[in-house]
Amino acid sequence: MTPLRRVLADKRRLIVPVAIALLANLGLYVFAVRPLSRRQASVQDRAAAAAQARRAAEEALAAAHALVDGKSRADEELATFYDKVLPPSLSDARRMTYASLPTLARKTNVTFSERRTELTQTDTTGRPLGHLQIRMQLAGDYDSIRQFIYELENAPEFLILDDVELAQNDPARPLSLIVALSAYYRLGDNGI
Numbered sequence: 001m002t003p004l005r006r007v008l009a010d011k012r013r014l015i016v017p018v019a020i021a022l023l024a025n026l027g028l029y030v031f032a033v034r035p036l037s038r039r040q041a042s043v044q045d046r047a048a049a050a051a052q053a054r055r056a057a058e059e060a061l062a063a064a065h066a067l068v069d070g071k072s073r074a075d076e077e078l079a080t081f082y083d084k085v086l087p088p089s090l091s092d093a094r095r096m097t098y099a100s101l102p103t104l105a106r107k108t109n110v111t112f113s114e115r116r117t118e119l120t121q122t123d124t125t126g127r128p129l130g131h132l133q134i135r136m137q138l139a140g141d142y143d144s145i146r147q148f149i150y151e152l153e154n155a156p157e158f159l160i161l162d163d164v165e166l167a168q169n170d171p172a173r174p175l176s177l178i179v180a181l182s183a184y185y186r187l188g189d190n191g192i
Contacts, residue, residue, distance in 0.1 A: 082128070085158050086186050090120060093132045093185040096157050101136065101181075104155065108148040110140035111174070129184045133162070138177040145177050152179075159183055 008015060087093040105112035119133040138148065145166070153161060163180035 082186060086129070086184055088186050090130055090132065090185055093130075093183045094118075097132070097134055097159070097181070097183055100155065100157050101134075101152075104151055105138055105148060108140075108151055109144040110138045110148045110177070113137040113139065128187055130187050132183040132185065134181045134183065136179055136181070138179065139174045140177070141174055145175055148177075149179075152181075157183075 087096055102112045113136065117135045120130065138145070140148070149161070149164065152159065160182040161179065162182050163178075165178040167176045167178075168174075169176070
């Protein structure tokens, strides 16, 4: 008999229970511990995915709140613009331009010509604004004209400088300036 067989035969009472315990441990690992560890890993993965989804939802909620706040702030600013900046009627828009433009021309040493044309547009297709277009002719030296345009763009009245035409036909005469301006005003309920 070989020494290994002899040891197995002599110590059979000890080796069999150890072998059974080893097989039981292996079976317990294969059928209980390993599936539980896989389940735990999948639970941890789901928990991590849920935490990431929660963070994404919180960011989306914060973005939605910021959008709502921004929209309400924009609505307030637009209401302020309509109520406080724009003239309330066509006659107020005319009065604003008739008074301020000649005063601004005198202030900047530009000669204001009485040649002035107006075009009024009241497109009432859902817009609460009327549009007054003004075209006027001025004359002066380059620095004065430049100062006039600067003052016009920085004036508190809401006037938009649409077009500027600068010409000089005779070098002995001052520069000729033709400006096209737009003034907007609020329309009433009847579109006027």
